[in-house]
Amino acid sequence: MTGTPTGPTAGGLTTTGSLPPGDKATVLVESLPYIRRFWGKVVVVKYGGNVLSPKPGESSIDEAEALASFAEDIVLMRSVGMLPVVVHGGGPQIGALMERVGKEVEFLDGFRVTDADTIDLVRMVLVGKVNRDIVSSINVHGALAVGLSGEDANLITATARSEALGYVGDVVSVDPVIVHQLLAQGLIPVVATIGTDLSGQAFNINADTAAGALASALEAEKLVFLTDVSGLRSVPDDPSTLIHRATADDLDRLVESGAARGGMIPKLEACARAVRAGVHRAHILDGRTPHALLLEVFTDEGVGTMVGIKP
Numbered sequence: 001m002t003g004t005p006t007g008p009t010a011g012g013l014t015t016t017g018s019l020p021p022g023d024k025a026t027v028l029v030e031s032l033p034y035i036r037r038f039w040g041k042v043v044v045v046k047y048g049g050n051v052l053s054p055k056p057g058e059s060s061i062d063e064a065e066a067l068a069s070f071a072e073d074i075v076l077m078r079s080v081g082m083l084p085v086v087v088h089g090g091g092p093q094i095g096a097l098m099e100r101v102g103k104e105v106e107f108l109d110g111f112r113v114t115d116a117d118t119i120d121l122v123r124m125v126l127v128g129k130v131n132r133d134i135v136s137s138i139n140v141h142g143a144l145a146v147g148l149s150g151e152d153a154n155l156i157t158a159t160a161r162s163e164a165l166g167y168v169g170d171v172v173s174v175d176p177v178i179v180h181q182l183l184a185q186g187l188i189p190v191v192a193t194i195g196t197d198l199s200g201q202a203f204n205i206n207a208d209t210a211a212g213a214l215a216s217a218l219e220a221e222k223l224v225f226l227t228d229v230s231g232l233r234s235v236p237d238d239p240s241t242l243i244h245r246a247t248a249d250d251l252d253r254l255v256e257s258g259a260a261r262g263g264m265i266p267k268l269e270a271c272a273r274a275v276r277a278g279v280h281r282a283h284i285l286d287g288r289t290p291h292a293l294l295l296e297v298f299t300d301e302g303v304g305t306m307v308g309i310k311p
Helices: 021-038 063-079 091-100 116-139 177-184 207-217 248-257 264-276 292-298
Strands: 042-047 083-088 145-149 156-160 168-174 188-192 194-196 202-205 222-227 245-247 281-286 305-308
Touching: 021 292, 042 063, 042 207, 063 083, 063 116, 063 188, 063 292, 083 116, 083 177, 083 207, 091 116, 116 145, 116 188, 116 194, 116 202, 156 202, 156 207, 168 207, 177 188, 202 207, 207 222, 207 264, 222 264, 222 292, 245 248, 248 264, 248 305, 264 281, 264 305, 281 292
Parallel strands: 042 083, 042 222, 083 188, 145 188, 156 194, 168 202, 222 281, 245 305
Antiparallel strands: 156 168, 194 202, 281 305
């Protein structure tokens, strides 16, 4: 259920303007089998902070409009019987705050070096800003979203990744009881990826890794990564090499060969682990495409990369 739009439209949907009545009916009919298939199924959606932060040379992105579009997708999924769980990062926003307060931003092996002051800033941004913005955008449509972090009810237990990185953590275990309880009440959990160790010390967790671990613990039907590229590419800088379908073994080979790099590596590793742990499908999409989430889940063509155990 993935593919590449054949022009400026995707799955028959234009990004602006209105559809003719006949086209609207076609889209609705096309979505029916997917609504039936995914009724009552958990879908974990990782909303990346880079969706809202344009790369150098790109036009600016209206954060309010992007969040509003995303919130509409999530609410519609819930309204047709799916059980969405949102997991979010906020790397660009954390970096921006650190620069504003004069804190040096340092990376080691792709991870942000996080001392005691930095972990406080990370919690401020993820829990106090990004999480609240997402919750508020969803709740425009009704009292649906509840914000929480991995610290709540021991949702994510973590351990230090390395002494050199400070308070950067790896996931040790996930206890999804609080998420199940919220879903049973018809609510939409929105999870900030802060975890704690057994002493209560907070750790910053890579959001891709956390989303994959949560999807596995929830036995989710789908794990969806919304990012700033159209999907997985065999040649990272060439959009024409988009891979529409892949297996977990394919992802392993891409990482080992160096074809995947930077922030795509934890996404691929999380996808591979999740589908091997029982998640039916994982997806990587460009979250800047209006309603990309709906196009991937509810149309035949889709807009990104779909990953499973088998092609």
